[in-house]
Amino acid sequence: MTAMNYGEIFQRIRKARxxxxxxxxxxxxxxxxxxxEKGETDFPISKLEALLQRLDFSLDDFYHATLDKKIYPRYGKVFKRLREQRGFSLQDFSDIPVTSHQIKLFEASIIMLGFDMIYAMLQEMDISLQDYSFLLNKGAEEPFGALLQEIDCAYYKGDKAVLQKFYLETKECRRFLLLSLSVKVLLEEISCEEIRELEGFFMTVD
Known part of the structure; x- marks a missing residue:
């Protein structure tokens, strides 16, 4: 990550604030x-932290914002509209490993949340991926289904690093048990205990 990248992100946050x-x-x-902000210089982390505090922005959130991940503004805007229509506050997603501040930044198109986080919050509001995708596709954004294809693409490309990242992001959330274990199967690292857990789940399905 270059100074230019950090400076541009900082400027975007400052102007948003x-x-x-x-x-x-x-x-x-x-x-x-x-x-x-023009990427012509850099300064100590202590100075950056002080500046971010002035903006009510944490270092963790700042580095999250600097990830090389394209931001689709409509994703956050549509999510915010749905959240407000359903009467959910930012604090109503406390069971999901995402902070209220990060959701606010996502809705303001400052950062892009991972697919697993968006999916978990949609589930919390009882909103299907199909409904969310439909609203997204009424605009000019890419289909939400493109995110789902990331796993397929990584698998067929043999990109285990991407699969491992996706597994690590989902394994701590019980609602993503099947998804995380499915990715682990693709990594050929599933244990006997996890196989039994999957078998137990499928035995409960009508």
Missing amino acids: KVSLKEMEDIVPRRTLTRY
Whole structure:
């Protein structure tokens, strides 16, 4: 990740928070901050942390925002509309490993949440992927189904790193038991205990 990437992300967050460079010059000189946002310089992590605190933004969220992941603005906007229509607050997703602050940033198109997080929150609101995808596709965004194809693509490309990442992101959430174990099967790393767990699940299915 280059200084340019960090600077551009920082500028986007600052403008979203409607904070001017002048309001931050007690931490970093305005000229230095301008150069940072243009990718022309960098400064110590302590300075960055102080600037982010002024923006009410954590370092963890900042690095999450700098991931090389394309942001589709409509995803967050559609999600926010559905959440408000269903009467859900940002705090109503406490059982899902995502913070209220991250959801707020997702809805503001500052960061892009992973598929597993979006799917879990949709389930919490009793909204199907089909309904969410339908609303997305009424706009100009890519189909939500493209996210589902990531696993297939990774499998056929033999990209175990991507499969491993997806497994690690879903394994801690019980509602994703089948999904995470399915990915683990593709990795050929499933244990006998996990096989029995899958068998037990299918025995309960009518």
